[in-house]
Amino acid sequence: MVTIKEVAFSLGVSPTTVSNVIHGNTKEVSPRTIARVREKLDELHYIPNMSARTLAGNFSRIIGLIIRYPVMEGKNAVQDPFNSELIGTIEAEIRKAGFFLMLYASDNAQEVLNVAHTWNVDGLIAFGMGAKECQEIKETAKMPVVFIDCYFLDDENAYNNVGLKDREYAGKITEYLIEQGHKRIAFLADNRVGVDFERWSGYCQAMEKHNLPAVEDSFFMISYGDTGIQQTYDALYARKDEFTALFFASDYYACLAINYFYDKGIRVPDEMSVVGFDDNIFARNIRPKLTTVQQNAGEKGRIAVESVIKMIEKKAAFVGNIRLDAELVIRDSVKNIT
Amino acid sequence: MVTIKEVAFSLGVSPTTVSNVIHGNTKEVSPRTIARVREKLDELHYIPNMSARTLAGNFSRIIGLIIRYPVMEGKNAVQDPFNSELIGTIEAEIRKAGFFLMLYASDNAQEVLNVAHTWNVDGLIAFGMGAKECQEIKETAKMPVVFIDCYFLDDENAYNNVGLKDREYAGKITEYLIEQGHKRIAFLADNRVGVDFERWSGYCQAMEKHNLPAVEDSFFMISYGDTGIQQTYDALYARKDEFTALFFASDYYACLAINYFYDKGIRVPDEMSVVGFDDNIFARNIRPKLTTVQQNAGEKGRIAVESVIKMIEKKAAFVGNIRLDAELVIRDSVKNIT
DNA sequence: TTGAAAGCGCTAACAA
DNA sequence: TTGTTAGCGCTTTCAA
Numbered sequence: 001m002v003t004i005k006e007v008a009f010s011l012g013v014s015p016t017t018v019s020n021v022i023h024g025n026t027k028e029v030s031p032r033t034i035a036r037v038r039e040k041l042d043e044l045h046y047i048p049n050m051s052a053r054t055l056a057g058n059f060s061r062i063i064g065l066i067i068r069y070p071v072m073e074g075k076n077a078v079q080d081p082f083n084s085e086l087i088g089t090i091e092a093e094i095r096k097a098g099f100f101l102m103l104y105a106s107d108n109a110q111e112v113l114n115v116a117h118t119w120n121v122d123g124l125i126a127f128g129m130g131a132k133e134c135q136e137i138k139e140t141a142k143m144p145v146v147f148i149d150c151y152f153l154d155d156e157n158a159y160n161n162v163g164l165k166d167r168e169y170a171g172k173i174t175e176y177l178i179e180q181g182h183k184r185i186a187f188l189a190d191n192r193v194g195v196d197f198e199r200w201s202g203y204c205q206a207m208e209k210h211n212l213p214a215v216e217d218s219f220f221m222i223s224y225g226d227t228g229i230q231q232t233y234d235a236l237y238a239r240k241d242e243f244t245a246l247f248f249a250s251d252y253y254a255c256l257a258i259n260y261f262y263d264k265g266i267r268v269p270d271e272m273s274v275v276g277f278d279d280n281i282f283a284r285n286i287r288p289k290l291t292t293v294q295q296n297a298g299e300k301g302r303i304a305v306e307s308v309i310k311m312i313e314k315k316a317a318f319v320g321n322i323r324l325d326a327e328l329v330i331r332d333s334v335k336n337i338t
Numbered sequence: 339m340v341t342i343k344e345v346a347f348s349l350g351v352s353p354t355t356v357s358n359v360i361h362g363n364t365k366e367v368s369p370r371t372i373a374r375v376r377e378k379l380d381e382l383h384y385i386p387n388m389s390a391r392t393l394a395g396n397f398s399r400i401i402g403l404i405i406r407y408p409v410m411e412g413k414n415a416v417q418d419p420f421n422s423e424l425i426g427t428i429e430a431e432i433r434k435a436g437f438f439l440m441l442y443a444s445d446n447a448q449e450v451l452n453v454a455h456t457w458n459v460d461g462l463i464a465f466g467m468g469a470k471e472c473q474e475i476k477e478t479a480k481m482p483v484v485f486i487d488c489y490f491l492d493d494e495n496a497y498n499n500v501g502l503k504d505r506e507y508a509g510k511i512t513e514y515l516i517e518q519g520h521k522r523i524a525f526l527a528d529n530r531v532g533v534d535f536e537r538w539s540g541y542c543q544a545m546e547k548h549n550l551p552a553v554e555d556s557f558f559m560i561s562y563g564d565t566g567i568q569q570t571y572d573a574l575y576a577r578k579d580e581f582t583a584l585f586f587a588s589d590y591y592a593c594l595a596i597n598y599f600y601d602k603g604i605r606v607p608d609e610m611s612v613v614g615f616d617d618n619i620f621a622r623n624i625r626p627k628l629t630t631v632q633q634n635a636g637e638k639g640r641i642a643v644e645s646v647i648k649m650i651e652k653k654a655a656f657v658g659n660i661r662l663d664a665e666l667v668i669r670d671s672v673k674n675i676t
Numbered sequence: 677t678t679g680a681a682a683g684c685g686c687t688a689a690c691a692a
Numbered sequence: 693t694t695g696t697t698a699g700c701g702c703t704t705t706c707a708a
Contacts, residue, residue, distance in 0.1 A: 001455060001480075003701055014679040019703065028677055047455045051398070052701035054389035055684045074636070076426025079619075084422035088414025091441055100453070103429055103439050115438070117339060118388045142339075255623060262625050281417075282623065285593060287600050298412070341685055352695045357687065366693060390685035393700045 002044045011040050022048070050100075054120050063094050063308060064121040066112045067105040068128040072225060077105040081252065081280040082297050083127075086148070089301035090125060097309055109133040113140055123308035126150070130193065134159065144311035146304045146319070151194045160311070161321045162303045166195050169293045169326045170202025173275050174247060176291075176328060178210050181338035182245040182273060185212075186236065188257075189249035190222040199249045199277060218243070222253055229253070233260045240266070244273060244337060251276035251283040251292055258286055258333065269335040279329055288332035295326045340382045349378050360386070392458050401432050401646060402459040404450045405443040406466040410563060415443040419590065419618040420635050421465075424486070427639035428463060435647055447471040451478055461646035464488070468531065472497065482649035484642045484657070489532045498649070499659045500641045504533050507631045507664045508540025511613050512585060514629075514666060516548050519676035520583040520611060523550075524574065526595075527587035528560040534587045537615060541585055556581070560591055567591070571598045578604070582611060582675060589614035589621040589630055596624055596671070607673040617667055626670035633664045 004022070008015045013033065020029055021037040029037075040046075054060040065087065069077035078084055087103070094101045102119060106112050109129070113136075116124055124145040126137060131153045137145055138159060147161040177185055187203050189196040200219065207214035222232045233256075236246075248254035254276030258268050268274050268288055276283055279294035307319040342360070346353045351371065358367055359375040367375075378384075392398040403425065407415035416422055425441070432439045440457060444450050447467070451474075454462055462483040464475060469491045475483055476497060485499040515523055525541050527534040538557065545552035560570045571594075574584075586592035592614030596606050606612050606626055614621055617632035645657040 001701095004703095005701075015702080016679060016704080017677090020678095023703090030677060033677080047452055049393070049458065049701050050456045051389040051392035051458055052684090053703080055387070055393055055686090055700090056702040056704085058684075060389070076423070076430055076636075078416065078422045078426035078429065079419075081417075081419075081422075084416045084419075084425075085414070087422075087425075088416030088443075091416060091443055092414055095442065095444070100457070101441050103441050104433065105426075105429055106433070114385055117385045119438070120387065120389060259623055259625055285597055285620065286623075287597055287625070298414075339685095342687095343685075353686080354688085354696080355694060358694095361687090368693060371693080387685050390700090391687080393684090393702090394686040394688085396700075 001049065002046050003049070004046070007037070007040050007044055007046055010044070011036060013037065022046075058120070060100075060120045060122055061098065062100045062102050062119055062121045063305070063312075064102045064104060064112075064116045064119070064124045065090055066116075066124060066126050066129075067103075068107050068126075068130070068133065069105050070107065070224065077128075081282060082250075082278055085280070085297040086127065086301045089298040090305055093302055093305035097305065099309070109136045113137060117142065123312045125304050125308060144308050146307045146311075148300055148304050149195055151198065156321050159321055160307060160319045162300050162307065163195075163321070163323050164295050164300075164326055165323045166198035167202035167205070169295075169328070170199035170247075170249075170277065171206040172202075172328055173277070173291075173293050174203045174206035175210075176330070177245050177247065177273065177275060177334065178206065178212070179338075180245075180273070180334055180336045182334075183212055184218075184243045185245045185247055186218045186220055186239075186243045187247050187249070188220040188222055188232070188236070188253060190224065190253070192219075192221065196249045203247055229256060233257060237261075237264060240272065245334065246272065246274050248274065248276045251278045251280045251290060254290055254292070254333075255282040255286045258288070258290070269333050273334040273337075275334060283331075291331045291333045292329055293326050294329045295324070299324065339387065340384050341387070342384070345375070345378050345382055345384055348382070349374060351375065360384075396458070397460055398438075398458045399436065400438045400440050400457055400459045401643070401650075402440045402442060402450075402454045402457070402462045403428055404454075404462060404464050404467075405441075406445050406464075406468070406471065407443050408445060408562065415466075419620060420588075420616055423618070423635040424465065424639045427636040428643055431640055431643035435643065437647070447474045451475060455480065461650045463642050463646060482646050484645045484649075486638055486642050487533055489536065494659050497659055498645060498657045500638050500645065501533075501659070501661050502633050502638075502664055503661045504536035505540040505543070507633075507666070508537035508585075508587075508615065509544040510540075510666055511615070511629075511631050512541045512544035513548075514668070515583050515585065515611065515613065515672065516544065516550070517676075518583075518611070518672055518674045520672075521550055522556075522581045523583045523585055524556045524558055524577075524581045525585050525587070526558040526560055526570070526574070526591060528562065528591070530557075530559065537587045567594060571595060575599075575602060578610065583672065584610065584612050586612065586614045589616045589618045589628060592628055592630070592671075593620040593624045596626070596628070607671050611672040611675075613672060621669075629669045629671045630667055631664050632667045633662070637662065 004015045004018045008018045067077045127148045149163045204214040276290050276292040279292045283290035283292045310316045342353045342356045346356045405415045465486045487501045542552040614628050614630040617630045621628035621630045648654045
C-alpha cells in the first residue's frame with residue numbers, strides 16, 4: 001500500500017503538504033501544488049490507512065451497532081425480520097454518510113463496551129438492550145450512544161433513544177378490537193419488559209377504559225424456541241373458547257398462530273380474530289393478511305444514524321428520547337362480531 | 339484509556355514486559371512479574387488499542403463481509419431471509435473466533451476493496467457477487483477472500499468459494515415434479531446468471547432427460563420491485579393454462595406467487611403446483627407449506643468463516659471450491675396428477 | 677506557501 | 693529476565 005510519505009517523496013514535497021491537500025486544507029497551498037498532488041494521489045492509487053489515522057487523530061469513523069439477542073441454537077440476531085430491516089437501513093445510512101459499520105451481537109454490556117473502546121468507535125447504536133444494560137452503557141461509554149426501542153429505569157429523557165409510542169398504539173389496536181365487538185381478548189408476548197411491557201400496558205388501559213377485565217389470566221407468555229412456542233399455542237388452543245380475539249405483541253408470533261390455527265382447522269378471522277404489531281414482511285404476506293400496527297423499522301434506523309452522527313460531529317450534544325408515531329393498518333384478520 | 343506505557347510505569351517495569359505478558363510470551367518473564375502485571379492490567383482496566391496494534395503489527399483481526407445488492411428504494415441487503423440468516427451466523431462465528439465483523443454492502447467491487455484495504459482487513463467474505471467482480475476481487479485483494487454462492491468466468495477451482503450443487507438439486511426437484519405427472523413446468527427467476535443460471539440449467543437437463551420441452555418460452559424473468567413482480571405474475575397468470583406446475587428459483591417468489599394465486603381464487607396445489615428453492619423461513623410458514631430444496635444458510639456461513647480464518651492463520655493457503663449438498667423437502671404445494 | 681518534527685499506542689529486534 | 697529503541701502511517705504544531 002502506498003503511503004503519504006511515498007507520494008510526497010515522488011513529488012519532492014513534504015508529507016504535510018500531501019496530507020493537507022487530502023483533507024482539503026488548501027487555503028495555504030498553491031493551486032499548482034494541489035493539482036500535482038491530486039494527480040499523483042490518483043496515479044499511485046493512494047488509500048488512507050485508517051489505523052494510522054485513528055491513532056493520530058483519535059477518531060475512527062466507525063459506528064458500532066450492538067445488538068442484544070438471547071443465545072439460541074439455530075437462531076441469530078439478524079434473522080428476525082424487524083431486526084434485519086433495521087440493520088439493513090442502518091448499514092446503508094452509515095455507508096452513505098461515509099462511516100463504517102462494525103456489527104456486534106452480545107448479551108453482555110461490558111463486552112460490547114470493550115469492543116467499542118478497543119476500536120475507538122466514534123459512536124454506538126444499541127438495540128434490544130435491557131434497562132440495566134442501557135444504564136451501564138450510558139454511564140461507561142466514552143462516545144455518543146443512541147438506543148433503539150429501549151425503556152429505562154430512570155429518567156427516560158436522560159437517554160438518546162428512538163422508539164415508538166408503543167403504549168398508545170397498543171391501546172389503539174385494542175380499542176379497534178373492542179369496536180369490532182370483541183370483549184374477551186388474550187395478549188401474547190415472549191417477555192414482559194421493555195417494548196412488550198408497554199404494549200401490554202396499552203392493552204390493559206384500553207380494556208379498563210371500556211370496563212373490560214384485563215385480567216392477569218389473559219396474558220400468555222410465549223416460551224422460547226420452537227417447542228416453547230408450540231407448547232404456548234397448545235395452551236392457548238385449550239382455552240380458545242375463552243377468547244374471541246388475540247393480540248400478539250409481534251407479527252411474527254401472530255403469523256405463526258394463524259398457521260397453527262389453520263393446521264388445527266380453525267379459520268381466522270371467522271372463528272378467531274388475530275392482530276399483531278410491527279407490520280413486518282410476514283404480516284403482508286400471510287393469508288388472511290394481518291391487521292396490525294405499522295411501524296417503520298427503516299425510519300427508526302435512519303433517525304438513529306442521523307442522531308449519532310449529529311453528536312459525533314458535535315452538531316448536537318444530545319438528541320433525547322424520540323418516540324415515533326405508528327399507524328393502524330386494517331387488513332383481513334379481524335371479524336366484526338357486533 | 340489506559341495505555342501499556344502507563345501500566346508499565348505504575349509498576350516500574352518496561353512496556354515490553356507488559357506487552358509480553360499480555361501476549362503470553364511469558365517464557366522469559368519471571369512468574370512474580372507476570373502476576374504483578376496481570377493484576378495491574380486488571381486493576382487499571384487495560385483495553386488494547388486496536389489501531390495501534392494494527393499499525394504496528396500489520397493485522398487487524400477484522401473480517402470484512404461484503405454484500406452485493408442492487409440498490410432499490412425501501413429494500414436492503416440484509417432484509418432477504420436467506421441473507422439475514424447468513425449474516426447472522428457469520429457475525430456469530432466471527433465473534434466466537436475472536437475476530438471483528440465489518441459489514442459493507444455495495445455494488446462496486448473497487449469501492450469494497452478500498453474499504454478492505456483502508457482498514458487492513460485480515461480477510462474478506464464476499465457474497466452475491468457477479469463473476470466479473472469476483473475476478474476483480476480475487477486479483478486485487480491483498481488478503482484471503484472466500485466467496486459465497488458464486489459462479490465464475492474462468493476456472494472455478496481457482497477460487498475459494500462455498501456454494502451449493504445448484505444444478506444437481508434443481509434437476510432433482512424438477513424430476514420430482516415430473517414423477518408427480520407434471521409435463522408443463524414454468525421456471526421463474528429474477529435473473530439469469532450465477533446461481534439462478536445453474537438452477538435453470540438443472541431444470542433444462544431434467545426436462546430433456548424425460549423428453550420434455552424445456553423451451554425458452556417457459557422461462558419467466560421476474561422484474562425487480564413490487565410492481566415488477568406484480569407485472570410478471572400477471573403475465574404468468576395470463577398463461578396459466580399452459581402450465582400445471584411452477585418452479586421458482588427462490589422460495590420468496592414462490593410464496594408471493596402462492597399468495598397471488600390465493601387472491602385470484604386459484605388454489606395451490608389443487609389448480610397449480612408450486613415449488614421453490616432455499617427452504618427459507620417463508621417456505622415453512624406459508625400455507626400450503628412449500629415443497630422446496632433445503633439448503634442450510636447457516637452452514638454456508640460457518641464454513642466460509644472457518645475457511646477465511648484458516649487462511650488468515652496460514653493453516654491453509656487455499657481452500658478451493660466447496661459445493662454443499664442439499665435436500666429435497668416434500669411438503670404440500672405439489673399435487674400428484676398422474 | 678511549505679516543511680521538520682513530535683507523538684498517537686503498540687510490537688519486535690536487539691542490547692544489557 | 694528485563695529494558696531500549698526504532699518504526700508502523702498519519703496528523704498537527706510550529707518554524708522557516
